[in-house]
Amino acid sequence: MPRKQNRKQKRGTLVYQVTSWYIWYFVIVLFMIGLIVLGSVGFFLYERIQQEQELLEARLTELTATEETVNLQERLDAVLYPEYAEYAVEIRLDDEVLARSRGWEDIEEDGERLNFFGLNQFVLQERDDLFYTDTFQLEVNGALALVETGSEADDEMEFFVLLFQILLYTGIISLLIGSFVIYRLTARSLKPLSTITAAVAALGGTDDLEKRIPVPAKPGELTELATVFNRLLHQLQQQFEREQRFVSDASHELRTPLTAFRGHLKLLKRWGKDDPEILVQGLEAMDQESTRMERMVVQLLTLARTGHTETKKEPLNLSALVKTVIAQWPASEDVSVAAEVGEGITVTGDAEQLRQVAVILLENAQRYTEAGSITVRLIEDGTSVRLEVKDTGIGIAPADQEKVFDRFYRVDKARSRVSGGTGLGLSIASELVDHHQGDIRLESELGKGSTFTVVLPK
Template sequence: MKLQTKIILTSTALLFILLVIANSSIYFIFKKTMEDNAMERLQAETSNVTNGLKQTSATVKQANLLRAYLPPNGMIRILPKSGGPLVVSVTDQTKELQDLPYSYYSNEQTTIKEDDGHLYAISHTPVIWTNGEVVSLEVTEQLADVEQSLQTLKFILLIASLVILIPTIFAGRLLSKIILRPIKSLIHTMEEIQVSRTFKKIDLSSSSKDELDQMANTFNNMMDLLEENYKKQEQFVSDASHELKTPLTVVESYANMLKRWGMKRPDILEEAIEAIHSESLRMKQLTSQMLVLAKDESQWKLHMEHVDAAAVCNQTIKHLEQAFERTIYLNIKTDHPVVTADEKRLKQLLYILLDNAIKYSEKAVEVTITKSESFMITVTDQGIGIPKEDLSNVYERFFRVDKARNRETGGSGLGLSIARKIVEAHSGRIEINSQEGKGTSVTVSFPL
């Protein structure tokens, strides 16, 4: 069932129920009021008949007296304790009332009864008859005016309900169109996206500032985000393919060389094995880095603990000094160089920052540990620096500053992307300050 049909049916059904409840309440309240008025009127007439019987002399026939008090559309009967009525007083227009069932009542009471689809008000009161017997005086009146009023009220309520329901159906249809217009536009746009395989947005000709307008804006923002992520993914795949293409080409070339002359020339064999081994390690490192970037921080399962940052820095510096035969200074400007972090990730972060500093600088590198409002580790080099226009791009995957595109120094361009993810996973912050030709300073801050 369509949403538009559901809206129309639901709104119409709810209104119909409310109308039934309201109309029923009006009808029964009106009926009760009319019946109460009729009973009060009949009680007064019965009291008049009783008083008349008491004050009338014995010479006047009781039957004639009852006819004098007879209601225009009613009947008077004298009912003994047993047997049929002693007296029945009716008019020519109310002869059919004689067939109404009767009962003797020893007390006063007035009721409303329905017989054969007609309403009757019946009042009973005990009186002493001429023979000294206590009988029940029954005064009956057909409530034709009440029946007519109730029929008129039914007709009015029915017409009023139709007058309300019919426009409501059309109003519900119009309202559903207004509500569903942006939803249909959303569906149409999504179908176009599915067919054309392109990113499209909902055309917002006017702003209604409601939830539907908010939904459309949210969808458009989502499309912008998806398109941006899709382009980044395409760029990432393209860059990854490009980065892997070179080592694969080198491996293939040396493999072909080995097939031709490798067994006959030891120098080519050694050169090919060394090149293949080197390129294999580079592909392994590149693949490992890409897998790190592909994972979300929530999947890293950090083991947070109190880590002696000074000891970690000393160990890392020692390894890199031996590997690259470079000088790296460590300055500790705090008495308690302990930080809450994952020790393995902290080591990985230091390797990335120090590796970059060593690659882009021929002079000594300095590592500084400080603690104030946060725990900070700063890696400073005196190398080629980064142009100001490139500072905002250095965290992008596979990005390398133009002066560093030589593969011997430039690396894969993934290091700072991984470094930023490590810092963000620790709820920290990374900042780079650099001047071209003077050097670069990278500061990572961890919350205390």
């Protein structure tokens, strides 16, 4: 069983398959070349035999060129010997033999008529002599006689057989040498692939995502394969590190409200029964922390779904959607919301996801604006649409601007905790915008406010 499995595995290798393909193609090419060569040579040899027969027939026609009564046997011997001694001739009138050359009896009695590709003019004698026979009519003493001729074709057949043997042996030797060379060259060319396969197999037994497979210098296909695979490993490593940070941050962020919750609970157990004020304050704090924790869980679930939820792409009136979000936004005495929304602006996208993006940007602007204004602007810009949310809040320092879209990152942690912020909103908004092949940008100046711009294709 192990031997059979090893044999099957070898047959399934690329080296074995390439070598097999080469052998089959080479055999087919050799067969076609041999067929063409043998066919061409056979045709020319056949033409040569026919030309010699035509010359013989012309000489035999001269036998009866005179009007006098001729002795055919004497003239036939004079024509054939010694120049045409290898030819056999018989002249018959009905069943009577008028003249016959020496050796004709061997052809007639011992010969076996062969059939070469529909040609039945070849006769093989018992002593392996090959003759080409033909017939024509000849006027003898005023009557039409039938002339049968036979010419030796041994030389032509020997040459044909020799050529066949040369082609056969040359083809077999070339096939063996070529197969060995192709096998070695293929194995050498695919050696980097074996190295890559071994490296990938080694990666399967380790949790170290920093390892990479070697990139061969050639061939180009394997170089590209190894490069793409290493790029994929790098992306997996980054994703894994992000997930690790996410789990760590989520654990920390969830632990904070739970710790506060447990602290207020202990406080209530100790003094809540005796002091109504402590009871009320503790219950309010616990309610705030539980609300914040619920909000965080909901946003965590939203983040998890954004990577797997299908984005519905359908035409929608973005102007009407943004106006609806602003109209439903809760009024604030300290922060005003102004709208500059163009009419009839449409995009192709998911209405619920884009509504969520607008809500997150408005919520973020209000959280970091104690007193001032928020301006929401929706305009068309060529082949794209821009949604801008501008506030006059605390602004964001340049060092923090690159991190605001990271999960759980908060510019002002104290303010976010008081207002119920989780540090997940902008991360969710960024992923939702990516699903629409869009872009989200930030322009901010510390102490003067921030402007978040979402650019979407039409």
